[in-house]
Amino acid sequence: MHIQPTSLPDVLLIEPQLYDDERGHFFESFHQRHFQELTGVSAFFVQDNHSRSMHGVLRGLHYQLSRPQGKLVRVVSGEVFDVAVDLRRGRPSFGRWIGVVLSARNRRQLWIPPGFAHGFAVTSGAAEVLYKTTDYRVAEQERCLCWNDPALAIAWPLPGAPVLSERDRSAPLLTEAELD
Template identity: 60%
Template sequence: MKIKPTQIPDVLIVEPTVFGDSRGFFFESYNHRMFQEMTGQTVTFVQDNHSRSELNVLRGLHYQIRQPQGKLVRVVFGEVFDVAVDIRRASPTFGHWTGTYLSAENKRQLWVPPGFAHGFLVTSEAAEFLYKTTDYYAPEHERCIRWDDPDFDIRWPLNGRPQLSAKDEKGVSFKRAEVFA
């Protein structure tokens, strides 16, 4: 496993060691001890989630204001452009975002720590997205910031308007959002 920093030091790209031959491939998608040693993060994952979305579906920018979730995310089919936005007021990177492509082909994962809003855009015909979380889903604490908030100026690789859920259509501006202290 290799760990690569992003423009925001707390958000990390995790690249597994992949063993492949004419039969296919094998890799360890998660190893608790190795993750802790290589990232310096002591985390316990309590929930695994799996979603499937079609081309041009954009999910996010989501977070939980209480019971904040750290997420280790990856794609097992297709490709997405994945984004993490620092919404920790005391952070030197408050309001900054970082993005990377995750795909079944590159097998990369992204570590998004608690205190970040997270979203992704499907850039292939379809994508299946898996993520481990450090706390349980708590819909009463879930919040959504607009994907197109001008304060972030996220450069989504879009052709036209994305497909959004009703919840994401109602996302609030960053200026009005609840953030972490």
């Protein structure tokens, strides 16, 4: 496993070691002890989520208030542009974002610690995203940010307007968002 720091403190890009031969390939998508040793993160995951979305769908930017979730995100089919936005007030990186391409082909994973909003846009025909979380989904704690907030200026690689849920369509700007 290779760990690559990103421009946002604590957000890490993870590349698993691939074992490839004439039969196909094998890799460990998660190994608790190796993850902790290499990242310094002692996350305990309590929930796995799996979503399937079509080209042009944008999910996010989602977060939870008093029960923030750390997320380990990977793509098992297709490709997405995955985004994390730092919502940790008082940090120099507050309001900054990072975006990376995650795909079934590159097998990269993104570690997003608690205190960040998360979202992704599907750039392939369809994509299946798996992510582990460090806390359970609590519907009444869920919030979202406006995907195209001019203050964030996220460079979503989409040719036109994304396909959004009603909740994501009506999400507030960062300056109006409810934060802990």
